[in-house]
């Protein structure tokens with residue numbers, strides 16, 4: 146099969162003819178129909194996850210059609226349309242038993258990170274990690290549910306416990322941020338979108354943001370306080386995760402507010418005076434990917450047309466290097482999907 150293979154960090158992906166994945170008794174063989182490109186892929190390819198062994202086929206936002214199954218798999222048929230939950234959780238550890246599979250204590254890898262993923266014509270996955278997608282959801286939309294959309298839902302609903310009528314400020318209107326604008330609204334919040342690119346903010350507005358703020362134009366704190374009767378926002382979702390964005394968020398978070406970190410930069414640690422957190426009883430909350438139930442929840446939201454995943458462009462798989470270059474240069478609006 147054709148695959149775009151990463152053989153060396155910092156080098157382009159190479160098109161190769163590789164063997165079909167060999168499936169076990171509990172696995173599905175899936176013909177990849179769409180694979181989202183996440184900025185994490187750019188980080189992996191540039192060597193920021195040195196624990197990942199090479200060569201590797203990246204791609205953790207996968208949707209496709211079942212074309213083969215192991216002999217123990219009962220609940221899937223050839224031709225089923227599926228998307229994949231990419232954390233290969235064990236299902237038996239205390240975290241898994243508590244329904245926090247994203248925090249599995251005995252993780253067997255992640256599809257598209259530690260085991261081969263969707264930058265290929267075929268991919269394998271345990272049947273327990275495949276989710277059927279309804280007929281009215283395209284493969285392109287289904288692909289990005291697994292991370293960009295479900296990660297937003299997990300962060301806002303489970304981690305932030307966002308409530309109707311609360312205010313939510315989202316820092317970053319990129320691949321995740323534009324999906325999060327919709328998720329925030331579905332949860333009933335008033336959503337503000339913050340970015341440095343006007344064209345992204347325009348898209349955030351089109352997707353329903355109540356107000357948008359360009360970080361480069363003047364005093365963000367005052368602008369946001371003016372929109373919140375001087376009290377600040379209930380929740381900030383930081384999809385950038387830099388010292389600067391975290392400190393900026395803390396200037397317009399309401400007393401008792403929550404800062405949820407989904408973005409993460411490796412540039413430098415963040416630094417905050419403890420009194421800033423203590424005096425206003427702020428909560429800084431981490432949110433890692435999503436759980437299987439979050440993925441099922443966003444599949445249901447799309448099926449019932451409560452949200453529409455925002456896929457900006459589709460490219461042939463062979464153009465993955467160009468897509469990564471454009472992501473690095475910040476030239477991509479929203480989420481891009483590859484098609485083998």
Ligand SMILES: [Zn+2]
Pocket residue numbers: 183184185186205292293
């Ligand atoms: Zn991702």
Ligand SMILES: [Zn+2]
Pocket residue numbers: 234235236237238239240241242246248249250251252
């Ligand atoms: Zn586990």
